Amino acid sequence: MTLIKSISGIRGTIGGRSGDSLTPFDVVKFTSAFGKILLEKSENKKIVIGRDARLSGEMVNHLVVGALMGIGAEVVDLGVSTTPTVEVAVPMEKAAGGIILTASHNPKQWNALKLLNADGEFISDKEGKEVLALAESMDIDFSEIDEIGSYKQDDSYLQKHIQAVLDLELVDVEAIRKANFSVAVDAVNSSGGIFVPALLEALGVNTIHKIHCTPNGEFPHNPEPLKENLTDLSAAVVENKVDLGIAVDPDVDRLVFMMEDGELFGEEYTLVAVADHILSHVKGNTVSNLSSTRALKDVTEKHGGEYFAAAVGEVNVVTKMKEVKAVIGGEGNGGIIYPESHYGRDALVGIALFLTHLAQLNTPISIYKASLPQYRMSKNKIELTPDLDIDALLEKMREMYSHENHSTIDGLKIDFATEWVHLRKSNTEPIIRIYTEAPTQSAADALSERIIGEVKEIIE
Numbered sequence: 001m002t003l004i005k006s007i008s009g010i011r012g013t014i015g016g017r018s019g020d021s022l023t024p025f026d027v028v029k030f031t032s033a034f035g036k037i038l039l040e041k042s043e044n045k046k047i048v049i050g051r052d053a054r055l056s057g058e059m060v061n062h063l064v065v066g067a068l069m070g071i072g073a074e075v076v077d078l079g080v081s082t083t084p085t086v087e088v089a090v091p092m093e094k095a096a097g098g099i100i101l102t103a104s105h106n107p108k109q110w111n112a113l114k115l116l117n118a119d120g121e122f123i124s125d126k127e128g129k130e131v132l133a134l135a136e137s138m139d140i141d142f143s144e145i146d147e148i149g150s151y152k153q154d155d156s157y158l159q160k161h162i163q164a165v166l167d168l169e170l171v172d173v174e175a176i177r178k179a180n181f182s183v184a185v186d187a188v189n190s191s192g193g194i195f196v197p198a199l200l201e202a203l204g205v206n207t208i209h210k211i212h213c214t215p216n217g218e219f220p221h222n223p224e225p226l227k228e229n230l231t232d233l234s235a236a237v238v239e240n241k242v243d244l245g246i247a248v249d250p251d252v253d254r255l256v257f258m259m260e261d262g263e264l265f266g267e268e269y270t271l272v273a274v275a276d277h278i279l280s281h282v283k284g285n286t287v288s289n290l291s292s293t294r295a296l297k298d299v300t301e302k303h304g305g306e307y308f309a310a311a312v313g314e315v316n317v318v319t320k321m322k323e324v325k326a327v328i329g330g331e332g333n334g335g336i337i338y339p340e341s342h343y344g345r346d347a348l349v350g351i352a353l354f355l356t357h358l359a360q361l362n363t364p365i366s367i368y369k370a371s372l373p374q375y376r377m378s379k380n381k382i383e384l385t386p387d388l389d390i391d392a393l394l395e396k397m398r399e400m401y402s403h404e405n406h407s408t409i410d411g412l413k414i415d416f417a418t419e420w421v422h423l424r425k426s427n428t429e430p431i432i433r434i435y436t437e438a439p440t441q442s443a444a445d446a447l448s449e450r451i452i453g454e455v456k457e458i459i460e
Helices: 024-041 057-070 083-092 125-137 157-166 173-179 192-202 231-240 267-279 295-302 314-324 347-361 365-371 390-400 441-459
Strands: 003-006 009-013 046-051 074-080 097-101 110-116 150-153 182-186 207-211 244-248 255-258 285-289 307-310 326-331 335-337 376-383 405-407 412-415 420-425 431-438
Touching: 003 125, 009 024, 024 057, 024 097, 024 110, 024 125, 046 057, 046 083, 057 074, 057 097, 057 110, 057 150, 074 083, 083 097, 083 110, 083 157, 083 347, 110 125, 157 192, 157 347, 173 347, 182 192, 182 231, 192 207, 192 244, 192 347, 207 231, 231 244, 231 255, 244 347, 255 267, 255 347, 267 285, 267 295, 267 326, 267 335, 267 347, 285 295, 285 314, 295 307, 307 314, 314 326, 314 335, 335 347, 347 365, 376 441, 390 412, 390 420, 390 441, 420 441, 431 441
Parallel strands: 046 074, 046 097, 074 150, 182 207, 182 244, 285 307, 285 326
Antiparallel strands: 003 009, 009 110, 097 110, 244 255, 326 335, 376 431, 405 412, 412 420, 420 431
């Protein structure tokens, strides 16, 4: 059983013992602490919540609602929703903050509390530490009977979010309608099964083949939208001869496209393509995390902008984007952050911008992919043991490559002339992630094998 408390929220497996996994005690404890801090900082007692469709969602939802009412909050429950929808709803409601009940790409035994401030953005590391400290001390006075909070459900934000996407200046609904796209969608039986088809219909896409779009939480495959998990979508794209496929994770903040031949466009290239569209209309800077493809830097510089790298984690990318006034940013896992909409990863925004770009180019998705800078990535991981000193391991690796360009702002990234490697401890799983990128897959794989071998030698 696992419980991880990090910048990405409170995430753990359901069941087991308190403190070792995400039990009802832990849900109530962390919810109460976060809610109390929100209410102390705001005159508004509203707190917005929403969840993905995973099996534990209803149970966790009841616990969160009860805990928030117990501290006097006015709970606005969006029900089965998406992470970006809750992010949009918080400022619309003028709420003190929000909680999203989702473990994102993690398998069905996981759930999590993602914590939002009054701007609908993830709380900072400093604020997260305040929540953890209060949760551990439980120095919380709960409301007496006349001061307990209230509860209401609000199912209007599906349409409100979609309308906000349609209203974006660089989303061209008429161009998308005229392109007459046919699309296959894999929403891993979560909330994307509701939201993505609804968006596509609003954009004028009339031919939609739904794969795993029943929001019952029965994930038909590993929910991370990677090539090995999307074989059903690939088959549907080819069999139905559609123009492209779309895959999202359970909470719809990650977005992956599939080309008409059933091959992935590449999760790393979701952001690259959307940035290409934005930058062709608006000059400006871009940001992605250190583990993302160099192709974004290439595309940004082609359009006369400047690229900046941030530590992994949405809040880190957002902080950097605000600092450099980036017009588009995100993460290489298919996460699009478009400030004109809001500062959060949003697959719905990404879909609308990408389809606009493809419609305006009037070219098949595979032809467009071939026109972009070509890199290949290898993504690997090593399971952590409790006694492993990750900081010491990374320092030894840094010493080995001290003669190369490197960064230690997030783990260790080593930049070689034509390739790079990034080693870092995951915020969401007990693993070390090892990402490499090079102009060819064989070169990326070879670099990855070499680095993994060196890491294992140090561990042993």
